Amino acid sequence: MTIDTANIRFDEKGLIPAVVQDALTGEVLTVAYMNEESFKKSAETGETWFYSRSRQELWHKGATSGNTQRIVDMTLDCDGDSLVVRVKPEGPACHTGARSCFNEKVFDSGEKVAGTQILSVLEQLIAERD
Amino acid sequence: MTIDTANIRFDEKGLIPAVVQDALTGEVLTVAYMNEESFKKSAETGETWFYSRSRQELWHKGATSGNTQRIVDMTLDCDGDSLVVRVKPEGPACHTGARSCFNEKVFDSGEKVAGTQILSVLEQLIAERD
Numbered sequence: 001m002t003i004d005t006a007n008i009r010f011d012e013k014g015l016i017p018a019v020v021q022d023a024l025t026g027e028v029l030t031v032a033y034m035n036e037e038s039f040k041k042s043a044e045t046g047e048t049w050f051y052s053r054s055r056q057e058l059w060h061k062g063a064t065s066g067n068t069q070r071i072v073d074m075t076l077d078c079d080g081d082s083l084v085v086r087v088k089p090e091g092p093a094c095h096t097g098a099r100s101c102f103n104e105k106v107f108d109s110g111e112k113v114a115g116t117q118i119l120s121v122l123e124q125l126i127a128e129r130d
Numbered sequence: 131m132t133i134d135t136a137n138i139r140f141d142e143k144g145l146i147p148a149v150v151q152d153a154l155t156g157e158v159l160t161v162a163y164m165n166e167e168s169f170k171k172s173a174e175t176g177e178t179w180f181y182s183r184s185r186q187e188l189w190h191k192g193a194t195s196g197n198t199q200r201i202v203d204m205t206l207d208c209d210g211d212s213l214v215v216r217v218k219p220e221g222p223a224c225h226t227g228a229r230s231c232f233n234e235k236v237f238d239s240g241e242k243v244a245g246t247q248i249l250s251v252l253e254q255l256i257a258e259r260d
């Protein structure tokens with residue numbers, strides 16, 4: 001597929017936020033930023049490349065840690081100013097070694113959600129009927 | 131729970147990106163922005179409030195459309211500059227009427243992922259054994 005950045009609206013700094021999501025579990029791993037060059041490198045190589053705002057340089061995720069992320073697909077939102085990047089991670093996304101960068105709960109309604117728990121319910125149901 | 135914004139690093143414009151995710155399916159619905167006031171209103175009311183960068187005002191998601199989002203939890207990332215907001219949506223997230231704002235695929239590796247498709251496989255397996 002051709003790499004078409006025409007509809008991507010990079011911001012005044014030339015960046016777009018990229019929500020990196022585990023393609024299998026749906027877990028959000030990281031929010032990072034891409035500029036046009038890192039978007040193209042991601043599409044060309046099939047692995048995530050970002051732009052580090054603190055170091056002001058391109059950054060190939062996993063280049064030093066080995067925890068690269070293989071890209072399944074990238075999807076742009078309705079106003080063209082954010083991306084969802086679905087990946088298969090080779091290891092933890094977070095520099096702390098955690099699977100995801102999102103670990104500090106700042107609000108909790110206390111509500112339970114089935115979410116992926118439904119898988120174990122179904123698994124048990126199948127086992128019972130086996 | 132008390133509303134503690136101490137660890138949230140709002141950017142130079144006083145904003146933090148919020149990844150709104152369907153708590154049940156894991157689908158990313160929207161990336162929007164919160165300022166401190168909208169974060170507090172979200173936590174107080176249990177529904178999503180954002181800050182509109184174009185209109186420069188607080189915005190209660192669903193106030194006019196009725197498509198509010200009940201918040202399950204909000205989680206901060208390791209460097210405190212982005213949020214994941216898991217919600218139960220009352221209707222479509224996108225102003226176009228789509229369930230999610232992310233609909234324009236700009237890169238596709240062609241790779242298949244099981245992801246939530248596994249649910250329909252399990253459903254069929256249960257039906258066959260019923």
